[in-house]
Amino acid sequence: MIQKLKYIFSPKSVAIVGASETPNKVGNVILRNFLDNKFSGKVYPVNPKYGKLFGLRCYAKLAEIEGKVDCVIIATPAETVPDIVEECVAKKVGGVVILSGGFEEVKRNDLSDRIKEIAKKNDLPIIGPNCLGVFNPYSKVDSIFLPMYKLERPKPGKIAFITQSGAVGSTVMDLAAYYGIGISKFISYGNATVLDESDYLEYLMHDRETEIIILYMEGAKDGRKLLEQMKKVNKVKPIIALKAGKGAGGAAAARSHTGNIAGSYLAYNAAFKQAKVTEADGIIEIFDFVKIFDQPKPKGNRIGIITNGGGIGVLTTDYIENEGLKLAQFSEETKKELAKILPTYGTVNNPLDLVADAGIEAYNKAIEAMMKDPNIDALIIIVLTQTPPIDERIIHVLTKASDDRRKPIATISIGGSYTETYRKILESKGVPSYNSPQAAVRAMERLVTYANYLNRLKK
């Protein structure tokens, strides 16, 4: 069943059941997605109300469609869904996405049980119900029923995102687009009636476009299966997980949300630890972590810090110590190199304070010296863009450092419009940029820990 997900993610033909001409209705937004995104395959609107929709023939039933249908997206009321799934079987479709809500989450298990039965019997992969479905920027499949002017779609990339919640999923998509982070696959799976997070992990492990996997979940149907699956996949591709519904109140909220039992958070936390999965503590932190996982893996935890603002260097050092990383001790050669860059009254310390007079060249030389030093495993580079000598050329220096691939880097810049514009340029060039020392250091620590895990596996 899992291999058949390809019919959903990269279909040659898609039928939209519940297609509509009413603006902002789910069946309208999705149809527009396929048309506006210039999906290269066939698109079949299905709705007995219309003869034509946006110039396309609209079918009364799936059975009327003459050609083959790889993927069916259903956006009709819950009561109608089981019969439509039966029609999908008759039509021999490859896979189904059910967006409609009104199943387990409102105790209509009768409906979801029927869907499950049909799917199992006929080996039919079904995503949902009660979800946003899928987005694949490569194939242009997009069942996210939120208008593009409000929710930007990210560019193609290597990060896959599996989410139980549509709301969390949509905000993550929007943030990814905002930050310029590329996505390989987006899966909002809602109630997980047929396929669950473990199945999607399996699929993505073999997906060529995916290198990093983000998982947001409230409750797994099968905790044991999830643990084993995470163990297997995380060795090949890092998983960054966010678990919601941690306490009693949160668990109750989760139950009425996707009909799933959130389960003991302690059990999940233990499972993440056992599988060495990187756990995030919020949506923003997912991005903090994802950005740095694209950097080369460090050999250890000894960090070199460069700054042009003393106070931010002090704050960064605090987090380094707090997170269990180490301030690197520079080699004698490095110290000599760095002394040449500093003003006469400066002293070579870690953090290396280039002071506010520091220009592009000082950064360039300091980075090069630290890249060469075998006593340093990773670099944190603080650039306060407010000082006069810092101009656009620093972007080139940092991009070069990020592309260097000898050691991972994280950059920190804090400020207003000018700084934010600069940070977005860095992000678009794949340079991890943070607006807080805490975020940068936490992310670096997670990368160090994961790299350490992979190293131990090799031994």
Place this chain on the structure above:
Amino acid sequence: MIQKLKYIFSPKSVAIVGASETPNKVGNVILRNFLDNKFSGKVYPVNPKYGKLFGLRCYAKLAEIEGKVDCVIIATPAETVPDIVEECVAKKVGGVVILSGGFEEVKRNDLSDRIKEIAKKNDLPIIGPNCLGVFNPYSKVDSIFLPMYKLERPKPGKIAFITQSGAVGSTVMDLAAYYGIGISKFISYGNATVLDESDYLEYLMHDRETEIIILYMEGAKDGRKLLEQMKKVNKVKPIIALKAGKGAGGAAAARSHTGNIAGSYLAYNAAFKQAKVTEADGIIEIFDFVKIFDQPKPKGNRIGIITNGGGIGVLTTDYIENEGLKLAQFSEETKKELAKILPTYGTVNNPLDLVADAGIEAYNKAIEAMMKDPNIDALIIIVLTQTPPIDERIIHVLTKASDDRRKPIATISIGGSYTETYRKILESKGVPSYNSPQAAVRAMERLVTYANYLNRLKK
């Protein structure tokens, strides 16, 4: 000496020693600040190199100035500073700001000892050295030597900011401008040679324009004095503190930064706790906290949550429980009111999930019901702007709730460009807006704790 700080913050005349015509030099940027900001008092450039500067007469020495000089800003090399301070005494100036570095932080205590001696003997208030000095948007005094196109200046407001680090200070100013948060006074005090953070707290306690005080420090010269001062001031105006140089490495970095001994973090942490000062864990968190301290004080810790995205409601609930706040139990009347708003399949829970179909009116009614309910002390309102029914009118609804003043509110919206634009409008209207449930809940918890402290004081 402290009362005399008024000569620095609201001077009728300012002399800039080290004024320069070279772009980007400290003495150039500051002079331009006063001219470009249309400072209403007199401005006297002082530098023997020039006869005129930007059309103004440039003086060779302070003594040559005929009129009275309230405030002198010094931006000349460290060695020249003690003599210039002597000239300030002779000229009977009201107060001095020394921007120059090269004193305790590079072990030139001989220079700073002389400055201290002169100041004490003559009751002359001195800010600095090794700092960015002061900014007062009301009087237009601005000694921040970073160009305005790179570092925006915040609008006038009620938040004062005392910072030991210039770099941290400048990023905070820039962020305040970016978020549209108003500032009453900015004090970057560097080495604290004459006046220290305790003195500035004293000054700001009596400052009419200041209602909330932010304090960033690495190490206090006199910990006992600081504790007593914090205790006194925090009862009148809330203090939000960020301490850097927490561990051994951070403390060493702090020492070479402003020449101050950072001291044991445990002692500071205990002092903050004893004085009931709100401690932030980073620069961004300062803003998270500041925003909500302008809301009315809650009577307790029972939170009502409204959302149009289930998953974000679940995440928010997790943080509520984690931070020790409570989910409010709605009164029977509230439950009846809320049931009318929900779709037929919805159930009245806390978080109240209005689901993605929720429009402006549903929010309006839900907020009103919760404002009336005596079982709810504060509201957290999640608005995912990506859903079709949410439009600009929601800004009016949330501004009304924020201006209502019966209960404090925090709003959460997460997303890309569309959402960020919307959040900035909310911020500019004084509505606390967060892009993460964690940040919103942590901020609300701090407000609850501070309100609780004030309530106990009254008893």
